[in-house]
Amino acid sequence: MMRLARDPLALVVASGKGGTGKSVLSVLLADALARAGHDTLLVDADLNLANLHVLLGVRPAGRLDQLLAGEMEAGALVRPVREGLALLAGDTGNEQLHGLDALARARLMARLTDAWAGHDAVVVDAGAGLDAALRVAALGASRLVVVTAPEPTAxxxxxxxxxxxxxxxxxxxxxxxxxxxxxxxEGRAAYERLAAAAERFLRRGLRYLGTVPEDDAVRRAVRAPRQFLALAAAGRAGEAVRQLVTTRLGCPEPAGSAA
Known part of the structure; x- marks a missing residue:
């Protein structure tokens, strides 16, 4: 697998609220980058309701409270998913992480980044909500990918x-x-409404990364965790994500691929 000497591309995937399909898209983005030849780390940064290990059928190597306490290194929490793709799982229902103050949460997030070294690309599934996205994005994200849907509420x-x-x-x-x-x-029209509001009221430019269609293959994949990657990647959503990684995402060029 080809590696980069420079810092990895770090994509933080976030949404205003849950229910947008952010976690599924995080997996598909990481899978597409790995298929394109980039050594990719997928990070589940949800401290309480992590689910990427369930989707992928991967048993976590440890707990995040052990990382926070200094009992484990971040790299020891990384588990292989397949060639070129690894997962750093989050936690689900860990009472040790409930009630962490802002400083402790920030320290834990910072320790997660220790595992980024040596990878070409990192895709971070931020927990749902504004605070979660900010905590992760502040750690050195290359780009923030905001996942939304065409509905006005989204x-x-x-x-x-x-x-x-x-x-x-x-x-x-x-x-x-x-x-x-x-x-x-429909996707581009939704983006244009959002971009117009951001330009008018925030004076902020956005980039249209793309549209991922509704896909029954994703629904089937969610019900079959150990086959999730194979089923989801083979559907319309997986194809759309691979295409946008190729045509729109400024992903790093693997070392040795150019003269």
């Missing part, structure tokens, strides 16, 4: 996230990925 939530990020991280490049659209026309 666009409103996405705008709220953009507003907070613009205030706290004004220099962070922002991408918009529209999920569960009927077609590219």
């Amino acid at each position: 666009l409103t939530d996405a705008y709220a996230l953009l507003k907070v990020v613009t205030g706290q991280l004004p220099g962070l490049p922002l991408d918009v990925l529209v999920n569960r659209a009927l077609d590219d026309d």
Whole structure:
């Protein structure tokens, strides 16, 4: 597997609220990058309701409270998914992480980044909500990928996230990925409404990353965790994500692929 000497591309995938399909898209983005030849780390940064290990059928190597306490290194929590793709799982129902103050959460997030070294690309599934996205994006994200849907409520939530990020991280490049659209026309129209509001009220430019269509293959894949990657990647959503990685995403060029 080809590696980069420079820092990895770090994509933080976030949404204003849950229910947009953010976690599924995080997996598909990481899978597409790995298929393109980039050594990719997928990070589940949800501290309480992590689910990527369930989707992928991967048993976590440890717990995040052990990382916070210094009992484990971040790299020891990384588990292989397949060639070129690894997972750093989050936690589900870990009482040791309930009630962490802001400083402890920030320290834990910072320790997760220790596992990024040596990878070409890192895809981070931020927990749902504004605070979770900010905590992760502040750690050195290359880009923030805001996942939304064509519905007005989803666009409103996405705008709220953009507003907070613009205030706290004004220099962070922002991408918009529209999920569960009927077609590219509906997705692009949703993006244009969001981009117009961001330009008018936030004075902030956005980049249209693409549209991912509604896909029954994803529903089937979610019900079959150990086959999730194979089933989801073979559907319309998986194809759309691979295409946008190739045509729109400024992913790093693997070392040795160019003269």
